Amino acid sequence: MARVCEISGKRPRVGNKVSHANNKTKRRFYPNLQTKKFFVPEENKWITLKVSTKVIKTINNKGISAVIKEARAKGTLTANI
Numbered sequence: 001m002a003r004v005c006e007i008s009g010k011r012p013r014v015g016n017k018v019s020h021a022n023n024k025t026k027r028r029f030y031p032n033l034q035t036k037k038f039f040v041p042e043e044n045k046w047i048t049l050k051v052s053t054k055v056i057k058t059i060n061n062k063g064i065s066a067v068i069k070e071a072r073a074k075g076t077l078t079a080n081i
Contacts, residue, residue, distance in 0.1 A: 003030055005052040007067060009076035038064045049079055
């Protein structure tokens with residue numbers, strides 16, 4: 001599976017690795033993704049999502065249902081929930 005957050009759509013970015021001698025070579029910056037299980041009370045079931053740590057904090061703050069609803073409205077939800 002790709003390194004993409006299933007809620008926010010965060011994906012790897014491209015940048016330069018810069019040495020002490022100021023030589024620049026291409027590198028990738030990967031998002032901090034974690035596989036985590038969440039309980040959805042409306043559906044009374046557990047779902048497993050690959051999400052970034054920022055999204056985990058948002059889910060702790062707003063709740064899983066609200067975050068999924070917002071992601072569907074934005075069109076960034078890639079998981080089939």
